[in-house]
Amino acid sequence: MTDQNLTHLETWDRRQAEYEESRRVGPIKATFDRMLRNRLLLFGTVLGLIVLGAGFVGPTISGADPNLQNFSATHLPPGSEGNLLGTDHLGRDQAVRVFIGIRVSLMVAAGVTLISLAFGLVLGMFAGFLGGWRDRTIRGVVDFVWGFPLILVAVLFAGGLGEGLFPVILAVGLVNTAAIARVVRGEVLSLSEREFVEAARAGGLSTPRIMWRHLFPNILAPALVLASYYVAVAIIAEAALSFIGLGAQPPTPSLGGMVSDGRNFLHINPWASTIPGVTIVLLVLSVSLIGDGLRDVFDPRLRHEAKGVEQE
Amino acid sequence: MKRVLARTVYMVIVLALSSVAVFYAIRLSGGDAVAARVPASASAEDREAVREQLGLNDPFHEQYFDYIGSLVSGDLGNSLTNNAQIGSMLTEHGRNSLILGAAAFILVFGVGIPLGMLASLRRNSWWDGGIMTFSVAGMAVPNFWLALLAVWLFATQLGWLPSAGCCSPKQLVLPAVVLAMEGLALTVRMTRSAMLENLNQDFVRTLRSGGLSEVKVIGRHVFRNALVPIVSLAGLRIGQIVGYALVVETIFGWPGLGQVLVNAVLRRDYPVAQFFSLVLVTIVLLSNWLADVGYSVVNPRLRRG
Amino acid sequence: MVSVTDRPVSPSGHRTDPAPLLSIKGLHTSVRSRGESFDVVRGLSLDVYPNEVLCLVGESGCGKSITALSVMGLLPDPPVRIREGEILFHGQDLVALGNKQMRDIRADSISMIFQDPLTSLDPVFTVGEVMVEVIRAHRDMNKSDARNLAGETLAKVGLPDPITRLDSYPHQLSGGMRQRVMIAMALVLDPEILIADEPTTALDVTVQAQILDQLLTEQRERNMAMLLITHDLAVVASIADRVAVMYSGEIVEQATVDELFENPRHPYTQGLLRALPKVSTVRQQLDPIPGLVPYLQFLPPGCSFAPRCPHALDRCWEEPPELVPDQEGRVFRCFNPQDFTER
DSSP states (O other): OOHHHHHHHHHHHHHHHHHHHHHOOOHHHHHHHHHHHOHHHHHHHHHHHHHHHHHHTHHHHHOOOTTOOOTTSOSOOTTBTTBTTOBOTTOOBHHHHHHHHHHHHHHHHHHHHHHHHHHHHHHHHHHHHHOHHHHHHHHHHHHHHHTSOHHHHHHHHHHHHOSSHHHHHHHHHHHHHHHHHHHHHHHHHHHHTSHHHHHHHHTTOOHHHIIIIIIHHHHHHHHHHHHHHHHHHHHHHHHHHHHTTSSSOTTSOOHHHHHHHHGGGTTTOTHHHHHHHHHHHHHHHHHHHHHHHHHHHHOTTHHHHHHHHTTO | OHHHHHHHHHHHHHHHHHHHHHHHHHHHTHHHHHHHHSOTTOOHHHHHHHHHHHTTTSOHHHHHHHHHHHHHHTOOOBOTTTOOBHHHHHHHHHHHHHHHHHHHHIIIIIIHHHHHHHHHHTTTSHHHHHHHHHHHHHHHSOHHHHHHHHIIIIIIISOOSOSSOSSSHHHHHHHHHHHHHHHHHHHHHHHHHHHHHHHTSHHHHHHHHTTOOHHHIIIIIIHHHHHHHHHHTHHHHHHHHHHHHHHHHHHHTOOSHHHHHHHHHHTTOHHHHHHHHHHHHHHHHHHHHHHHHHHHHHOGGGSOO | OOOGGGSOOOSOSSSSOOSOSEEEEEEEEEEEETTEEEEEEEEEEEEEOTTOEEEEEOOTTSSHHHHHHHHHTOOOTTTEEEEEEEEEETTEEGGGOOHHHHHHHBTTTEEEEOSOTTTTSOTTSOHHHHHHHHHHHHSOOOHHHHHHHHHHHHHHTTOSSHHHHTTOOGGGSOHHHHHHHHHHHHHTTOOSEEEEESTTTTSOHHHHHHHHHHHHHHHHHTTOEEEEEESOHHHHHHHOSEEEEEETTEEEEEEEHHHHHHOOOSHHHHHHHHTSOOSSSSSOOOOOOOSOOOOTTSOOSSOTTGGGOTTOOHHHHHSOOOOEEOTTSOEEOOSSOOOOOOO
């Protein structure tokens, strides 16, 4: 090779490297870029923070009693003196009730998520990793539960245990457990075929150790993303059940129950059911946007699974 | 065929197991039923007599088989609240629910699939944007609140449609649309993404290279492939209609199975609650089974070579 | 494997041939990606003559398949589209043709088979259903006649048990059987040109030879021209009459198969041949071409092969060489051709 040719080659290599550099995006910057570009995630997070803030801080600041009735000030429109969001048919302050209602929704969501994450992870990991008849049994039960409409399960629970938030949490937790277990099982199956698990097995690691040290950390992220998705499902279910009278019982303020109270006064005070209704939509929207966004940013593969999620 | 048979056996087993579960769950509230029948001032002996009379003291399996026996003989008993015959409640309310459910089913699939196809074929257009926005809204707005909005707008404000009642075509419109909305939104999304996924498959190029028209390539081949995931989840869609019927029938005062069950649970009318729970569970299982059979039909990959 | 001597002595040299059947003239096909647009086929000209087997050779990503899809009018548009050039078939410019006319040409006059026969067949329709559909898109024929024709064609391309296979779904067939189905589907209307894009790459080695053999048999019996796209020089040696070598979107050398293998002129072709393992030599060292294929978005100012060429001159870095014939009438694109040595 001639010297001139070497010079040309060096020049070219340098220019090509510059070009590559100009097109390259680092992994951290790429994630950050994706988060920023993902306006929906940003929007969802901001919206979520506002609604959450209202739920947690709101009642503490106002300190008012959500059940204080005032028959001289019923059906006040929003923006009234002393009642920011107006009052309902018993003259109770809507703002305070909405704040507490958000809190109730979130408590239910938290309970459901805890139950479904814990049991879903355990069941899914056992089924996927152990295989054989254990897998078939778990899968049979899980598929059966998953095929059931949430509301019907909740009504059955209410039929057995009576009305209230507890059966609602159990019922929604049960169905969501099945949903999470299905996805976790699938993840475990695909991970089990990957080299690092094979290597761990070949290295003579015990089954619990492989599951804990190698599978669990890899499954936690997708499971959390998925769980965030199911928070929305839980919120809607609680609201719907409280609406038909099987969820939160009066006088506990719940968003679904408030919509129900307000529906008899649609013609005189549409605000009474509109405000809690909009709150539910905002809550659901922000939670699903966050779930969607997290999925896009951290685990594009889950897009596919999410088709399964969208069932409920 | 083998698969269909296996699914049928599975369905029967699951149906048997869930009838035990439902029976047991509702029986747990049997104590409440006693309370509902006797005045609060009644003595312990009186309560015990009622328990005995209701058969609540027999061993569980005897109670269960007695109950199944009475189901088979058609002696379904009476409601605790209005003494109506449960058998005639089933025919009357079942018919009403069938009308509402069928209307929602047609909306979910008959409207959802074409809309999804339109969105996928006019991808990134004004149509696509509009349809997908509608679909997102359909999933984020809880149906009970949608019901209230619809009543407020179309009944209270515009006066076009009645706000409740059964069973004229005009009265059917609002409950059917509300009941279908979420399933419709999901079907639109699924159809769109399944169509887009299959439009990018290699076989589409092969068919085009065979000189087939776009109508055939997309309308026949891509569509048939896109149908596979849609049908595989059709059972869930139908189950969802059953579940939401509990809420929607209650809101619109549509006297169907869902409304009966919710009222029975609220009033602790446990013979009614028990029977209609079983009915709805059976409907869900049957629809899952039907969707499974349909899946075997649309997906030849399940057939052996 | 088909041996070299089996090759028909059909018109093979480009100098004495009749008019070309298909003539690609100055084809530029461009891709739009991440906001920039660039050519993946850069001014390609190529003639396909009646009855010949022309091989288009090159590494993956050099634009072979895009060239074939440009001819078929099957580019995924957007993002890929023909920017410039003509594709003449019987004197008609395919680029300017409307959808309907282009559809009539596909499968009837120009057919194509693809690399992966599993993903290339519609999974939810039977072999027979699709073949009948293809036949009836072009011929006024009732369903049972079309089905008979499909069955006959399947039998001809060597599919065992062709009549029962008409009712098979692709997943019920083996890889080799699927590829035979693809071939039958492409040949059922007796096209004048068959374009085969890596038809054996996805198959087992033993099946590869059978499929190639079948393709060659069909090409001879039907007197059709075949444009075979491959990266495998062993396939080229066993089947081609003429060869065109592509590098980063353009043809760098074109010759008859004997000329090309005896005395390749372009350093890229030479490199490809040196990189080929020889069965005769025991334990030899392979000789890969150094460096990487350049980005099509960012090509060197001169010859696109210069960065990998051991004989590059200053001139090669400054201006792109033209495709010019030498005294023997072969064409290649090089300022500084060297005689070919094995090592």
